[in-house]
Amino acid sequence: MHLYLVDGYGFVFRAYHSLPPLSSPDGTPISAVYGFVNMMIKLCDSHKADMIAVVLDSGSKNHRHELFPEYKANRPTLPDDLKVQFPIIREALQALNITIVGVDGHEADDLIATYAVKAVKLGNDVTIISSDKDLMQLLSYSRIYMHDPIKNKPIIEEDIEKKFGIGPKQLTDALALIGDTSDNIPGIPGIGPKTAADLLKEYGSLDEIYKNIDSIKSVRIKRLLIDNQEQAILSRNLVTLKTDISTNLNLEEMRTQQPDPEHLVSFARKFGFKSLIAKYAIIATESHSLGYEKIELKKINKSDFKEELLRKIEKGGIIACYFNDKEFFLATNELNFIIDYEDTAQKNLFDVQHMTHLNDILTFLKPIFESDSITKILFDAKLFIKILYKLSIRIVAFEDLAIMSYSISTKNQYKDLVSLISESCFDAFGMIGCYAELKDELINLKILSLYEKLEKPLIKVLSDMESMGVLVDKQVLDEISLDLNGRAKVIADSIYKMANQEFNIGSTKQLGEILFEKLKLVTKSKKSSKSGNYSTDSDVLEALALQGDEIASLILEWRHLTKLVNTYTEALQKSIDPNTARIHTTFEMNTTTTGRLSSRNPNLQNIPVRTEEGRRIRKAFVASKGNVLISADYSQIELRLLAHFADVKQLKEAFLYNKDIHAVTASEIFGVPIQNVDSDLRRKAKGINFGIIYGISPFGLAKNIGIPQREAKKYIENYFLRYPGIREYMKKILDFVKANNFVETIFKRRCSIEGINSSNYTVRSFAERAAINAPLQGSAADIIKKAMVMLPEHLSRYLVLQIHDELLFDVPEAKAEMCTQEIVSIMENAVQLSAPLKVGVSIGKSW
Numbered sequence: 001m002h003l004y005l006v007d008g009y010g011f012v013f014r015a016y017h018s019l020p021p022l023s024s025p026d027g028t029p030i031s032a033v034y035g036f037v038n039m040m041i042k043l044c045d046s047h048k049a050d051m052i053a054v055v056l057d058s059g060s061k062n063h064r065h066e067l068f069p070e071y072k073a074n075r076p077t078l079p080d081d082l083k084v085q086f087p088i089i090r091e092a093l094q095a096l097n098i099t100i101v102g103v104d105g106h107e108a109d110d111l112i113a114t115y116a117v118k119a120v121k122l123g124n125d126v127t128i129i130s131s132d133k134d135l136m137q138l139l140s141y142s143r144i145y146m147h148d149p150i151k152n153k154p155i156i157e158e159d160i161e162k163k164f165g166i167g168p169k170q171l172t173d174a175l176a177l178i179g180d181t182s183d184n185i186p187g188i189p190g191i192g193p194k195t196a197a198d199l200l201k202e203y204g205s206l207d208e209i210y211k212n213i214d215s216i217k218s219v220r221i222k223r224l225l226i227d228n229q230e231q232a233i234l235s236r237n238l239v240t241l242k243t244d245i246s247t248n249l250n251l252e253e254m255r256t257q258q259p260d261p262e263h264l265v266s267f268a269r270k271f272g273f274k275s276l277i278a279k280y281a282i283i284a285t286e287s288h289s290l291g292y293e294k295i296e297l298k299k300i301n302k303s304d305f306k307e308e309l310l311r312k313i314e315k316g317g318i319i320a321c322y323f324n325d326k327e328f329f330l331a332t333n334e335l336n337f338i339i340d341y342e343d344t345a346q347k348n349l350f351d352v353q354h355m356t357h358l359n360d361i362l363t364f365l366k367p368i369f370e371s372d373s374i375t376k377i378l379f380d381a382k383l384f385i386k387i388l389y390k391l392s393i394r395i396v397a398f399e400d401l402a403i404m405s406y407s408i409s410t411k412n413q414y415k416d417l418v419s420l421i422s423e424s425c426f427d428a429f430g431m432i433g434c435y436a437e438l439k440d441e442l443i444n445l446k447i448l449s450l451y452e453k454l455e456k457p458l459i460k461v462l463s464d465m466e467s468m469g470v471l472v473d474k475q476v477l478d479e480i481s482l483d484l485n486g487r488a489k490v491i492a493d494s495i496y497k498m499a500n501q502e503f504n505i506g507s508t509k510q511l512g513e514i515l516f517e518k519l520k521l522v523t524k525s526k527k528s529s530k531s532g533n534y535s536t537d538s539d540v541l542e543a544l545a546l547q548g549d550e551i552a553s554l555i556l557e558w559r560h561l562t563k564l565v566n567t568y569t570e571a572l573q574k575s576i577d578p579n580t581a582r583i584h585t586t587f588e589m590n591t592t593t594t595g596r597l598s599s600r601n602p603n604l605q606n607i608p609v610r611t612e613e614g615r616r617i618r619k620a621f622v623a624s625k626g627n628v629l630i631s632a633d634y635s636q637i638e639l640r641l642l643a644h645f646a647d648v649k650q651l652k653e654a655f656l657y658n659k660d661i662h663a664v665t666a667s668e669i670f671g672v673p674i675q676n677v678d679s680d681l682r683r684k685a686k687g688i689n690f691g692i693i694y695g696i697s698p699f700g701l702a703k704n705i706g707i708p709q710r711e712a713k714k715y716i717e718n719y720f721l722r723y724p725g726i727r728e729y730m731k732k733i734l735d736f737v738k739a740n741n742f743v744e745t746i747f748k749r750r751c752s753i754e755g756i757n758s759s760n761y762t763v764r765s766f767a768e769r770a771a772i773n774a775p776l777q778g779s780a781a782d783i784i785k786k787a788m789v790m791l792p793e794h795l796s797r798y799l800v801l802q803i804h805d806e807l808l809f810d811v812p813e814a815k816a817e818m819c820t821q822e823i824v825s826i827m828e829n830a831v832q833l834s835a836p837l838k839v840g841v842s843i844g845k846s847w
Contacts, residue, residue: 003119003254004049005112007130008056008100011039012089014150016082021741021754024271029081033088034273039149040096043129044256047147051124051254053099053115056090057108064107064238071238074184088271095267097257106245109134113241116144118249134175136160137241139168165197173206176236185238188228195221206236297429299340305364313368320377320428320435321365321384328361331428362391369395377401377428377435382589385463400459401431404438406590407451409742409750447748454747454782455589457789461796462587462597469582470604470800471810473846474573476620481569484613488561491554498551505558509533521549561613568607568617575602587802593770594778595749595785597802605803621808621847628813628843632823633806634784635838636661638693638776641746643835645775646729650722655835662686668722669715688719692726693776695769730772737771745778746831747786780805783837787830795819795826808847816843 015035022031044052064071093100101111112135116126120143128135131148138144139157146155157167164174177196179187191199199221203209209216210229216222225232267273300309313319316332323329328339339361368374369388374397378384381400388395442448496502499518503510512534515521521544523534538559544552575583588598599605608614623629639661643651654664659674666685667674677685687705696704698713705712720727737743738757742750751774755767784805791799798819801808807827811819820841827839 001050001123001251002125002127003051003053003115003251004043004047004127004129005101005115006040006043006052006054007108007112007128007132007135008054008089009108010130010132011036011054011149012082012085015039016085021081028088028271029085030088030271032082032085033092033271036089037092037096037273040093040098043149044096044098046152047127047129049127049256051251052256053101053254054093055108055111055115056100056102058102058104058106060105062105062107062110063242067237068185068234070184072183074181092267095259095264097259097263099254103245103247106242110242110245111247113138113243114245114247115249117141117243118247119251120144122249122251124251131155133163133171134239134241136168137171137175137239140171164193166200170200170205172236172240173200175239176206176232179235180239183238185235186228186231187235188224188232190224191221206232297336297338300337301340302360305361310364310367313365314371314374317373318375318377318432319368320431322379322428322431323358328358329428330361331432333432336429358387359391362388362393366391366393369393372397375399377431379431381459382463382466385460386467389463389467399435399439400456401434401438402590403455403459404435404442404451407447407455407749408438408441408445410590410593410595410752445750447750450747450749454785454789458589458785461788461791461799462589464796465799465801466584466586468797468800468810469577469580469584470808471582471622471624472572472576473620473622474576474581476622477569477573477617480613480616480620481565481573484561484565484569488558488565491558491561495551495554495558498554505555506562508536511536511555515544515551519551521552522547564608564613564617571602572617572620585801592781593753594751594774594781595745596777596781596804597785604801618847623845624810626813627810628816628845629847630809630811630816630820630823631806631842631847632809632820632827633840633842634780634827635840637780637783637805637837639689640833640835640837641776641779642693642726642729644833646723646725647834648723648725652835655838658838662689665689665719669718684715688715692716692719693773695730695772697765733771733775734768737767743771743774743778745775745782747779747782749778749782751775751778783830784827787827790826790830791823795822 012032015038016032019031019035021029022034024030040054090100101115102108103111109132112128112130116128116138119126120141125143125145127145127147128138129147129149131150136146136155139146139155139160147153148155160166160168160171164171166174174193174196175185175187177188177191177199178193179185179189199209199216200206203212209225213222213225216225312335313332316334318332320331321329330337330339362369369376370393376395376398378398379401381395381398381403384398385395439448442451492505495505499514501514503514505511515536516523516534523540523544536555538556541552541556545556572583575585577584583602583604585599585604586601588600591598597605607617609618621629636655639651640655642648643655650664650668651661653659654661660682662682662685663674663677665688666672666677666681669685669688670677670681672681684705684707687701691701691704696716698709698716701707701716702709702712707715733743734756737753741754741756742752744750753767753771753774755763756771758764758767781804784802784807788796788799788802788807795809798809798811799807800810807823809819809823820843824839824841828837830837
């Protein structure tokens with residue numbers, strides 16, 4: 001028999017910190033409950049346990065507080081919105097029919113240890129579901145195992161050796177030496193994991209270390225051990241798990257049982273988990289209250305790929321498909337399949353030698369994919385489209401659950417729900433129910449058009465862009481790397497000369513020791529109590545440079561040059577497809593809070609544009625033979641949106657008549673005629689204009705434009721006096737977000753804002769700035785997406801990159817003028833604003 005013991009509150013805290021604030025229909029906070037239930041069901045689906053129990057802390061003081069009253073004294077107070085969810089967690093476990101274990105006066109770790117050891121003595125295997133390092137001590141027992149629920153992998157002895165340098169039998173003594181700041185266990189100050197491992201490898205145990213204290217060669221380590229011996233023994237007592245708590249162990253009560261469908265559905269309805277019901281139809285088997293019955297998952301193989309199966313699929317009018325590197329799931333309203341690839345077990349379907357198996361089913365389904373009358377429910381449609389394109393299959397009439405979810409909110413339970421489908425995907429049947437739920441929600445929120453007219457059409461545009469890629473001249477990157485590395489070496493030699501020794505400039509520890517111990521530079525930087533190193537971040541170095549320490553300036557320059565090499569010139573070369581000489585980045589549609597696209601593998605959206613080196617790197621991106629690149633960039637789009645939303649007459653007129661917006665602002669704020677605005681006043685006004693978009697503070701503005709904070713405060717006050725509509729707009733935004741926890745873009749996209757009602761000033765201030773910026777940045781993102789989907793086929797095929805407010809096209813040189821006029825017209829008319837959109841264009845052989 002196999003018993004699974006779940007570290008309950010480990011799941012709860014992970015869920016609470018992973019999800020945005022969610023509420024039940026009556027306003028009760030339920031984000032931790034929602035995430036906890038999802039994780040528990042995923043656990044039960046993926047691990048076939050004979051017995052299972054969730055162990056919960058009682059929350060009361062225990063024997064460790066008697067040993068050490070300060071035990072866990074530095075733990076922060078639990079948030080009120082989490083406290084109220086603990087009783088609901090117990091209610092959820094009852095709905096799931098899972099045994100709850102908790103004993104007053106004992107910690108969950110000790111209960112897990114006690115139950116695990118007793119169960120093993122009765123002849124059972126035990127798996128502990130937790131990543132808690134304290135519980136790793138139990139791996140010293142045979143037949144006790146651990147599974148990390150975050151990484152979804154077993155924790156084995158090698159993992160402990162890799163992390164601590166010793167095995168589980170010595171872990172208790174290692175933890176006693178190291179201590180634990182989170183639990184306020186003192187350990188021995190100055191002894192970290194490496195030193196503890198070295199000592200235990202040599203002497204075997206804490207007791208043997210003290211028996212042989214005189215043989216320790218390091219004077220410092222010996223002194224630390226002698227001075228803190230009582231503390232070390234106390235720490236060992238604190239970290240040692242109890243395995244002898246008096247309990248009435250009844251394994252029969254922990255037998256795994258299926259949830260009662262009515263109880264589960266009742267619980268889900270009470271707390272508003274509508275989509276959870278659809279996702280987990282597998283649990284509520286045969287429950288007519290769900291609106292449909294669960295269909296048994298069946299295995300099929302190539303021999304079943306027959307005309308009869310196609311006819312059955314066509315009959316339903318809807319099909320859900322999901323595949324990962326091991327499995328392919330297929331479902332309709334009446335069929336529920338998993339494709340059986342016997343000879344690829346434990347192998348990757350995307351490997352070249354196994355790809356034919358995936359291609360077989362895709363080719364078989366070609367008539368389905370190309371049918372307008374059959375709806376295809378997918379999870380990552382963009383990837384699907386690219387794979388099908390290689391097989392000359394054109395997919396139409398598809399839906400993407402991930403993008404539907406993201407359209408509802410940039411971060412909410414729907415997004416997490418669909419992520420769980422991606423991770424566990426017990427079959428594709430639940431995806432059909434999920435699709436119905438998501439579509440209903442899009443309709444209820446009146447944002448179906450955001451998904452249908454903007455996000456879904458964009459999937460095909462981005463798929464084509466990724467397949468096309470952008471041409472890169474590797475030789476240019478080679479030349480830049482050579483130059484930057486040479487300049488970095490010259491600077492490094494100067495740094496070594498000033499330090500009077502060579503060292504690793506990239507090492508925080510070594511650099512801190514050189515600057516603050518050897519050279520005795522004056523700084524506010526202190527050693528971190530956690531790492532034992534001085535801070536040498538850019539703020540520290542910039543402060544040193546300002547006070548005249550030349551070595552700090554050189555280090556900043558060295559960092560800049562080496563970052564360019566590591567992040568761009570060399571990294572980009574590795575991303576070039578040797579067959580096409582192109583880079584094929586991946587555009588993510590659902591990773592940002594504001595709706596902006598992001599780019600990865602590699603990220604082509606963050607190549608510097610305002611530095612000479614950044615411009616040199618862009619020269620490596622070139623047009624195809626006989627072509628030119630066209631860059632079309634929205635000019636000051638967020639300021640135009642601010643003028644439009646806040647209805648600021650002066651700004652709208654400036655944009656309408658193509659005036660210098662920063663000169664206009666300088667004239668308004670500083671009270672001088674526009675013809676008398678000099679470059680310094682314009683620079684300050686520019687800083688204020690763009691700072692306001694990001695909810696900048698006087699401190700931030702003062703730092704950005706190099707003026708005293710008091711002066712910056714006055715400038716901001718004058719700005720709002722001259723443009724009162726902006727202050728009113730911002731107040732309206734903040735009032736809305738405090739009531740709703742989200743803001744909206746021009747196309748009614750919901751951008752989630754976390755922490756807006758936090759009692760923590762820093763968290764709340766950050767959320768307020770995000771709330772002010774999100775409607776502007778999000779609307780700018782929506783507008784360029786609209787322009788992209790408006791592009792006709794003959795222009796869309798030339799689109800190679802999107803960089804936030806910029807589109808890059810690779811067009812035949814003979815068509816450049818005609819294409820430019822059409823691109824500008826489409827982009828400037830994507831939406832109609834009272835402060836009209838303006839697009840700047842550049843044309844050349846390289847970016």
